[in-house]
Amino acid sequence: MSGPIVIAVDGTAASGKGTLAQKLAEHFSFAHLDSGSLYRLVALGVVDAGGNPGNETDALAAARAIDVNGRDNVRLRSAAVGDAASIVSAHPAVRTVLLKFQRDFAAHPLGGAKGAVIDGRDIGSIICPDATAKLFVDATPDVRAHRRWLELTQRRAEPDEAAILKEIEERDRRDRERTASPLKPAPDALLLDTTHLDIDAAFAAALALVKPKVEEALKAVP
Numbered sequence: 128m129s130g131p132i133v134i135a136v137d138g139t140a141a142s143g144k145g146t147l148a149q150k151l152a153e154h155f156s157f158a159h160l161d162s163g164s165l166y167r168l169v170a171l172g173v174v175d176a177g178g179n180p181g182n183e184t185d186a187l188a189a190a191r192a193i194d195v196n197g198r199d200n201v202r203l204r205s206a207a208v209g210d211a212a213s214i215v216s217a218h219p220a221v222r223t224v225l226l227k228f229q230r231d232f233a234a235h236p237l238g239g240a241k242g243a244v245i246d247g248r249d250i251g252s253i254i255c256p257d258a259t260a261k262l263f264v265d266a267t268p269d270v271r272a273h274r275r276w277l278e279l280t281q282r283r284a285e286p287d288e289a290a291i292l293k294e295i296e297e298r299d300r301r302d303r304e305r306t307a308s309p310l311k312p313a314p315d316a317l318l319l320d321t322t323h324l325d326i327d328a329a330f331a332a333a334l335a336l337v338k339p340k341v342e343e344a345l346k347a348v349p
């Protein structure tokens with residue numbers, strides 16, 4: 128492949144793909160894009176404008192207006208915004224607006240880096256089908272819900288693990304069943320099941336999977 132190196136890290140909600148993508152980017156000194164945050168920004172824009180995430184016109188107006196530098200991290204990471212992001216992401220027009228941003232990022236990684244790591248749902252299948260290496264990260268819903276619960280106990284008093292599991296399953300279902308770029312592994316993606324792995328072991332496994340392809344591609348970069 129010519130051009131910048133791309134590592135696509137797709138996967139289910141709360142699978143750990145964001146943390147893995149960030150660690151891979153640090154390891155290779157590549158730029159990192161969390162594409163889910165783009166859909167979250169669109170969702171936040173719709174909600175703040177008093178619109179309806181299910182309405183394509185409202186979602187498209189918000190997608191055209193997103194400011195990738197003006198992030199509100201606490202609200203952006205909330206479960207409610209994640210849910211609304213999953214709803215706006217089903218609109219094909221929204222995906223078309225964000226596709227351009229993501230492909231531009233892949234073609235011109237920030238800071239002149241030799242490559243980009245992009246995490247999301249359709250990076251290996253639609254956004255960067257020629258990516259240098261593709262991972263698809265998953266874990267059982269129970270384990271993902273438990274990890275999210277542990278994370279939330281550090282911020283909130285008593286998160287409800289059963290409710291978190293329900294949210295995760297609902298989000299996976301919506302992301303898998305939508306017609307526009309549904310969540311599914313690209314045919315050439317390397318599957319990484321993190322059910323029985325902690326973050327260090329998951330990173331070691333991710334690195335072992337992508338390293339041969341990335342190192343080969345780096346040889347061709349001046």
Ligand code: DC
Nearest residue numbers: 162163164166212213216247248249
């Ligand atoms: O990864 P996340 O939880 O921040 O993503 C929020 C939602 O955005 C997710 O439920 C579906 C949507 N999304 C998408 O459709 N395509 C992507 N590449 C990334 C996220």
